[in-house]
Amino acid sequence: MKIASWNVNSFKMRAAHVKQFLEIHQVDILGLQELKAESIDTNAFSELGYHINFVGQKAYNGVALITRTPIEILSIKLNGDDHDTQARFIEAAINKTRIINIYLPNGNPLGTEKFDYKLNWMTRLIAHARKLREQRIPFVIMGDFNIIPDEGDCHNPKAWENDALFHISARQKFRELINLGLYDCFRTLHPTDRDAFTFWDYQAGAWPRNHGIRIDHILASPLMIDRLQECFIDRNPRGWDQPSDHTPIIAHFDT
DNA sequence: ATGACTCAATCGTTGAGA
Numbered sequence: 120m121k122i123a124s125w126n127v128n129s130f131k132m133r134a135a136h137v138k139q140f141l142e143i144h145q146v147d148i149l150g151l152q153e154l155k156a157e158s159i160d161t162n163a164f165s166e167l168g169y170h171i172n173f174v175g176q177k178a179y180n181g182v183a184l185i186t187r188t189p190i191e192i193l194s195i196k197l198n199g200d201d202h203d204t205q206a207r208f209i210e211a212a213i214n215k216t217r218i219i220n221i222y223l224p225n226g227n228p229l230g231t232e233k234f235d236y237k238l239n240w241m242t243r244l245i246a247h248a249r250k251l252r253e254q255r256i257p258f259v260i261m262g263d264f265n266i267i268p269d270e271g272d273c274h275n276p277k278a279w280e281n282d283a284l285f286h287i288s289a290r291q292k293f294r295e296l297i298n299l300g301l302y303d304c305f306r307t308l309h310p311t312d313r314d315a316f317t318f319w320d321y322q323a324g325a326w327p328r329n330h331g332i333r334i335d336h337i338l339a340s341p342l343m344i345d346r347l348q349e350c351f352i353d354r355n356p357r358g359w360d361q362p363s364d365h366t367p368i369i370a371h372f373d374t
Numbered sequence: 375a376t377g378a379c380t381c382a383a384t385c386g387t388t389g390a391g392a
Contacts (some may be wrong), residue, residue: 128391129381129390153391156384178382225392228376265392284392320392321379332392364380364392 120213122374124220124261124335125356126318126365130181133363134163136356137185138171140367148213150220151265151369154206155183159227174207180238182220182262184209190218190296197221199243207240216343217251217258223265226283231294234283237265241292252299253297255257256356257342260301262363264336266293268303271313272333284334297338304337304370317352318365326357347372 123146127133141149141164144242154175161171163186175216184190190211197208207222220245226237227308244260251258267285270276279285297303299318309315316331339347350370357366 132381151392153381225390227392279392282392289386318392333392361380 120148120263120374121368121369121370122148122150122218122259122337122372124150124152124263124337125367126152126263126335126363128153128155128363128365129251130156130159130183132361134160136359136362138164138167139359140353140356141169141185144369146369148218149185150209150218150261151183152220152222154183155179156181157173158295159183164304172209172211174206174209176204180206180221180222182207182209184211184218184220186211188213193217197240197243198247200239203240210306215257217256219258219260219262221260221262221264223263226286226289229281229286234289237283238288238292241289241296245292246353247298248296248299249300250333252340255342256340258340259337259343259370261337261368261370263306263334265295265334266290266336267332267334268293268306268336272314274314274330274332279332284332300341301338302341302344302347304344304347305333305368307344307347308350310371315352317368319357321364334338335365335368337368339370339372343372347371348373
């Protein structure tokens with residue numbers, strides 16, 4: 120089973136890139152983030168044999184699961200706050216595995232309700248993951264986590280010190296999630312790789328200078344990490360014409 | 375330099391992203 124995650128920064132603007140990506144990699148499941156649309160064309164990739172499930176929102180957020188086979192969507196919202204209307208979560212069951220695709224809040228600037236929302240959202244995600252762990256359900260959480268886990272996951276750690284993506288309290292929350300017994304697929308297979316990024320700012324020549332950050336992740340429960348064959352970041356789409364500022368991460372699991 | 379790009383909503387400009 121091949122899984123990929125990609126923040127496309129507008130589905131409409133990037134539909135052709137997504138199609139190209141599906142043709143190249145033939146993944147079984149592709150999680151998209153930042154659709155930036157209330158609704159999208161669910162037949163966009165039907166010629167390639169893919170189905171689309173999504174949760175949308177006008178102008179902001181939005182996540183989708185694109186799959187070769189029809190899947191059962193279990194939830195389109197993260198438990199723990201009935202007043203939260205932001206489209207950032209979609210969960211599906213495939214065989215006996217749970218697939219979760221998230222767009223975790225950015226949280227900038229620090230010291231605002233936006234950062235509180237991020238931390239609270241992470242607390243809710245941890246609670247949900249804990250429940251799945253207790254139930255011994257194998258699962259994968261992929262998506263744009265908006266978290267730089269460690270110093271080696273950005274070009275210049277100093278520059279990110281006071282940013283919501285690298286702030287110590289957000290990174291603590293991320294470790295709390297990992298410490299439930301989850302594994303960062305990329306780091307598990309590439310423990311010492313540096314300059315392995317998934318996002319480069321559009322500005323200031325960040326891409327040609329490789330001034331990026333690693334914020335898109337695929338986390339696996341123990342039963343899933345045992346099946347992990349490979350995990351890599353495909354840098355190519357970031358170099359395509361009019362690209363997203365993120366590039367996809369791909370994980371390949373046995374069976 | 376609270377900049378630089380890009381996108382959505384909307385047609386000049388603002389908010390958000392990270």
